[in-house]
Amino acid sequence: MNREDIDRLVEQIRYIILNKPISDDLKSESEELADLQEAVFYLSNCLAEANEFLKHLRNGELEAKPPSRHNFLAGNLKELHSALKHLTWQADRVAHGDYSQSVNFLGEFSRSFNEMIRQLAEREAQLKEQSTMLTETAGLMKSIMNGLKEWIIVTTQDSGEIIYTNRSAQQFFLRNQSAEEKCSGFQDLLDYITHYKQSNSENCVFEYKCDVRKKTFRIHSYAIRWSEKMAYVHFITDVTSEKEYREQIEGLAYMDELTGLYNRRFCLENLERLIGAGAEFTFCMVDIDGLKYANDHFGHAAGDKYLCTVAQEMLRTSRATDLVCRIGGDEFAVLFSDCKAPVALRKMEELDRNLMAASEEFPMSISYGVVHVTGEGNISPQLVMQQADAKMYILKNIKKAARASENGLIMAFAWTREMETGNAQIDAEHKELIQACNNLLAACAAGTRKEKLSQTVDFLKQYTQTHFRHEEQLQMESHYPDYENHKKYHEALMSMVDDLSNRLKIEGPTLQLMGEINKQLGIWLINHIKTEDTKVARHIQDWEGRGDGH
Structure with missing residues (x-):
């Protein structure tokens, strides 16, 4: 083995360490190294195959082809591969609810995996228990709902599809409805429910009135989750009887038991409402x-009949939009909406005439005071009632004085024997003059419109002038010695009449002015008749008795 062979072996080992394939050009030609060379190439192939397999395992590719069976270096790797495949299968079983799996070959991972499975098994058991309880509760709830008389309907939020109805609702909505029943009004309610959309997160409560069946329903709607769907549950209750009872109770609180009219409370509330709304009306x-006379002389039953007769006549002469109320023992009130005072006065005059015409055992009549509210300015209900009450009592006092007079004339100043002068013509003119004063007071108290009031004022002035001229003519003919002073009385009285009549035309019939007419004009006139005119009449009588007047 020479140096070149050694270098080749070192280079091959370095390639193996760097996980690089050994190329053929590194292969030695030496026969002495043939076996060693073969072993190095085997080692290189085994490691390359194992590394390639590890790459697949790292990427989770457990179905990749494992190293060949001749690769003895990959034995543990194959066992790891087998364990991972088994672990994957176990995880899949766990995912499908098999919590009996356990791992005991991966050390710390095994403990964590097995603990996870234990907790999952425990939670599933709890969920199953809760599900069972919910199922039982839902069944119980449906049984309870089926036993309720209220209608219960559940609809989906997205489409409005009905997914549940209790037995009561089924009987009315969904079972064997005839065409007549479908047109009876309930179908409209069902359509409303199925198209219901909640505008906010708040629960909704509303009432539905079925005009066809004359029924009223109260509907409570809640957003819930029902059988894994977002839904609305609607509780429908027939509140017709409740509404009727409430209306009956409210009616009793606002009604007068004897006459069937509205009572004082209702009158005040509506008077305040009209004033608050700035409405124009006449009170x-x-x-x-x-x-009192009817009660004392004919019994309280007759008095009650009198009250009811007045109530019926008031209703007959009023409009449907007018409010007729009994506000006290013998006191009534009428609110004429969008009505001028002259129209209201004509109605009251008609009512008074009808009552007098219907009188049988005892005379029946009314006294009244009218106040027109324009809707402008600041006025309280109490002030309106006070003004109308004051006008009413002026008219009432005039009628009382009339009943006390001998001839039954309607006058605030009754004719008495003390006022008789002995001259029939002068007495007749005095009665007519007092009647003219009383007519003026009555017109003021009743709130007569300006045109008619002006006519009454002008008549009083003209008749006063006519009477004074006639009386002064008699004085001149009879040579009445105190003629000049008496004439001054006439001039002063005429000046008073002119002043009061002009003020009436400008100011209208104010309470202060009516008081001045009552105190100044009437009382001054009566005193003048009792004193000065009596002297004149006696002088004329003596003059005629002496024959000087013939």
């Missing part, structure tokens, strides 16, 4: 005349 306060 009328009504008081029954002589209810």
